[in-house]
Amino acid sequence: MLAAEFAAKLGAKVLTGEPRDNTEIKGIYCGDLLSWVMSHAPKSSAWVTVHTHLNIVAVASISELSCIIIPEGIKVDEATINRAIDENTIIISSELTAYEICSIAHDCGI
Amino acid sequence: MKYAVDLHIHSALSPCAHEDMTPNNIVNMAVMKGLDAIALTDHNSGANLEAVSICARNQGLVFIPGMEVESCEEIHLISLLPDLKSALKLHEIVYEALPAIQNRKDIFGSQYIMDENDQIIGEEKRLLVTATSLTADEVFSLVTSLGGAVIPAHVDRSSYSMISNLGLIPEELKIKYLEISKNCDRYAYRAAHPELDGYKLIRSSDAHYLGDILERESMIEIEGRAAREADGSTDGFGLIGEESGQADDMAGIGEALRHVDEASRIREPDKDKPSAGLTACELINILV
Numbered sequence: 051m052l053a054a055e056f057a058a059k060l061g062a063k064v065l066t067g068e069p070r071d072n073t074e075i076k077g078i079y080c081g082d083l084l085s086w087v088m089s090h091a092p093k094s095s096a097w098v099t100v101h102t103h104l105n106i107v108a109v110a111s112i113s114e115l116s117c118i119i120i121p122e123g124i125k126v127d128e129a130t131i132n133r134a135i136d137e138n139t140i141i142i143s144s145e146l147t148a149y150e151i152c153s154i155a156h157d158c159g160i
Numbered sequence: 161m162k163y164a165v166d167l168h169i170h171s172a173l174s175p176c177a178h179e180d181m182t183p184n185n186i187v188n189m190a191v192m193k194g195l196d197a198i199a200l201t202d203h204n205s206g207a208n209l210e211a212v213s214i215c216a217r218n219q220g221l222v223f224i225p226g227m228e229v230e231s232c233e234e235i236h237l238i239s240l241l242p243d244l245k246s247a248l249k250l251h252e253i254v255y256e257a258l259p260a261i262q263n264r265k266d267i268f269g270s271q272y273i274m275d276e277n278d279q280i281i282g283e284e285k286r287l288l289v290t291a292t293s294l295t296a297d298e299v300f301s302l303v304t305s306l307g308g309a310v311i312p313a314h315v316d317r318s319s320y321s322m323i324s325n326l327g328l329i330p331e332e333l334k335i336k337y338l339e340i341s342k343n344c345d346r347y348a349y350r351a352a353h354p355e356l357d358g359y360k361l362i363r364s365s366d367a368h369y370l371g372d373i374l375e376r377e378s379m380i381e382i383e384g385r386a387a388r389e390a391d392g393s394t395d396g397f398g399l400i401g402e403e404s405g406q407a408d409d410m411a412g413i414g415e416a417l418r419h420v421d422e423a424s425r426i427r428e429p430d431k432d433k434p435s436a437g438l439t440a441c442e443l444i445n446i447l448v
Contacts, residue, residue, distance in 0.1 A: 083234055084234060085232070085290050085291035088261070089259065089261075101319065102319075103318075103319035103320070105289070105319075108264075108267045111267050112267065137267070
């Protein structure tokens with residue numbers, strides 16, 4: 051499933067505008083310790099994190115994650131969004147909890 | 161006697177810092193801003209400490225060798241050491257505890273190692289801006305055993321802060337000071353966090369750009385050290401480690417820039433300066 055399609059399933063907002071390429075989600079990964087995610091998240095996962103620091107974009111790039119999903123409507127800094135746009139990283143903002151996001155991902159066969 | 165300090169400054173070794181953060185630029189800017197002492201605190205490395213210490217000595221600026229160690233809980237801990245030797249010991253141990261992830265310059269930026277003439281003499285290849293395998297407790301024990309002090313960094317922020325990551329300040333850790341960031345509203349923060357009443361707050365810049373370095377606004381008092389008469393220092397400034405007043409940052413920078421030429425010359429240490437003879441060790445003793 052493409053990141054944009056999954057965002058639509060979640061009723062979530064893509065903060066980084068129209069993605070420049072079609073990014074497919076091949077799994078889902080939850081974690082808030084950036085170093086842990088960097089060394090454990092499988093490639094092409096959608097990453098659910100409450101972190102909104104600029105460095106999440108670097109972690110997503112290095113680990114080749116398909117997108118970042120920020121749960122619970124947490125506000126994301128402008129600087130983080132701008133960096134993500136520069137790096138072609140998709141950030142999705144959802145009002146749902148991480149658990150609810152994962153449940154929907156499961157129902158979608160992710 | 162009160163001393164103006166900035167205890168959290170990055171050099172171009174930190175990939176997120178601007179490449180203008182060279183040893184001489186940092187020291188000259190600190191001198192222009194009228195600071196008495198600074199600490200260099202790059203992420204997980206002390207590779208530029210020696211160069212900055214030489215520049216500081218040439219300018220008569222008190223220098224505390226330090227490091228911003230990232231614990232495995234992703235807490236940033238300002239670790240301040242009494243001398244270069246112990247700081248380099250910490251550097252070795254922290255380096256061993258860093259994961260073998262290579263820096264990606266395109267994503268994080270360059271990690272320049274420089275000499276005292278601001279020449280790039282090497283580049284750190286391993287990514288410095290990541291968590292070490294050391295727990296926060298281990299960092300405290302280690303730095304304490306080396307005679308240093310630890311200040312949890314930017315506790316008012318939502319990232320890499322002891323409070324954001326652990327939920328509270330662990331009582332078992334021997335912490336006296338907590339760092340608040342440059343633009344934190346100290347009084348609002350105090351009011352919102354009565355649970356931190358037992359801790360002193362110290363403002364540091366976390367400078368990644370030259371202009372970020374503090375004015376004379378973050379003070380450390382060393383009782384018993386005599387103030388010079390000409391210094392005009394009086395009682396009633398406030399608590400130890402609290403700010404001296406509301407500095408007008410822009411006016412300060414303007415004033416500093418008018419003295420660029422003067423400050424860029426190598427100067428003989430001024431024996432009459434209030435900070436003459438002050439050591440890193442004396443300042444650290446206040447912080448633990």
